[in-house]
Amino acid sequence: MDNHKQIPAFIYTYACRMDERALCQMEMRSFFGIETKTNILKTDIKVDPSRSPFIKERIDVIFEGDDLSEILEQVQSIELHESTFKVNFVKINDLDKSEKIEYQDRRKIERELGLRINGEFDFDQPDYEYGIVTKAGRWYFGNYRKSESIWFHHQKKPHEYSTALSTRVARAVANIAVPNPDGVQVIDPCCGIGTVLVEALSMGIDIVGRDINPHIIDGINGNIAYFGFEGDVSCGPISEVSENYDVAIIDMPYNLFTHTSPENQLSILKHARRIASKVVVISIETIDQMIKDTGFEITDRCIAKKGLFSRQILVCE
Structure with missing residues (x-):
């Protein structure tokens, strides 16, 4: 949503085969000046995710917090009125395997966020698409853009x-x-x-x-x-x-x-x-x-x- 103050941050998730890892990281360094070994990267540089054969999605951060409850509180300010939306829980994160968030919990988080956004939920063709992700112990919510494999x-x-x-x-x-x-x-x-x-x-x-x-x-x-x-x-x-x-x-x-x-x-x-x-x-x-x-x-x-x-x-x- 353009009417919300944008925090200048973007989160990208990556997927590549083991034999592509070095090339993937070299592309990361070229785009962002940094690389990550965890398949999730936060930066202030905006790149079309469809440019990369390795980027899966991009979140343009609107809200962030130390825990999910802070995000749940902040999303209540989103006023879409008659417009439709959906929320995607981004599966790729840097959580330890012991902290993995399972499918049912991911769907629950999506629903909880959806209930707090003033708008109509539409799974198939929403006017707005949002993403929720956790990285480095913090939670991020923002506009979601999926990469197309051009x-x-x-x-x-x-x-x-x-x-x-x-x-x-x-x-x-x-x-x-x-x-x-x-x-x-x-x-x-x-x-x-x-x-x-x-x-x-x-x-x-x-x-x-x-x-x-x-x-x-x-x-x-x-x-x-x-x-x-x-x-x-x-x-x-x-x-x-x-x-x-x-x-x-x-x-x-x-x-x-x-x-x-x-x-x-x-x-x-x-x-x-x-x-x-x-x-x-x-x-x-x-x-x-x-x-x-x-x-x-x-x-x-x-x-x-x-x-x-x-x-x-x-x-x-």
């Missing part, structure tokens, strides 16, 4: 590479590279079949694509158009790029069709250094010395695993 709809593309990044990894990489898209210009100069481009464009990131292989340009444009986006994709090596960008995202070429020597990799990084002040590099090899030789410093990193296959993701500035 990346999931991008999994099936008309044109695919067997070695392309998964949509989840591509989306996280785009967020790591561009946590706040406002005014940021981005290039993906080795864009392959366009997996990162599609995810970035779906989040409103100002990104252009480029690839040295002329045979896949139509496929890249086809993938972008298939999902209803408009993209700028050119053909040619990174050495021919003359414009400057805030960020470059480089998935180092490595498959059979684009065999790349260490010399070529070094050349790509040197040109990335020339055209961008920040570069996010994805590599299946350790290239720390090569990155250092180009004048970059690695400011963050993680390993993204998929089965036995690992990729290093490096933020270089």
Whole structure:
């Protein structure tokens, strides 16, 4: 509700597989400057939860208290009149297993809160959706927003590479590279079949694509158009790029069709250094010395695993 004083705080909950944990935490650090090992995070930074493949929901905090009774008292000030609402008990928290709140108790808390809000309860299509959660011994209540798995709809593309990044990894990489898209210009100069481009464009990131292989340009444009986006994709090596960008995202070429020597990799990084002040590099090899030789410093990193296959993701500035 806009007519209530907002405490500048947001609570996010997370869910990821064990092999995605390092990537998930790197995305957290990029968005919020902090990470959590408990799958729940409180911050004053607002991010659309649907941007992340790992965020489950966001609560925009309206009330907080040392215990539930304080929240029950505060929600009585909510006046919705004829408008409808529902309350969601957020299951993810940092409680010890011995303090776990069971299903029946969660429903009871939702009902107790609902009885104190002046409005009509509607489970299916409410005008307002609220969330209640506990974290670090305190309780929080606020506007609730569930994440939509937008990346999931991008999994099936008309044109695919067997070695392309998964949509989840591509989306996280785009967020790591561009946590706040406002005014940021981005290039993906080795864009392959366009997996990162599609995810970035779906989040409103100002990104252009480029690839040295002329045979896949139509496929890249086809993938972008298939999902209803408009993209700028050119053909040619990174050495021919003359414009400057805030960020470059480089998935180092490595498959059979684009065999790349260490010399070529070094050349790509040197040109990335020339055209961008920040570069996010994805590599299946350790290239720390090569990155250092180009004048970059690695400011963050993680390993993204998929089965036995690992990729290093490096933020270089």
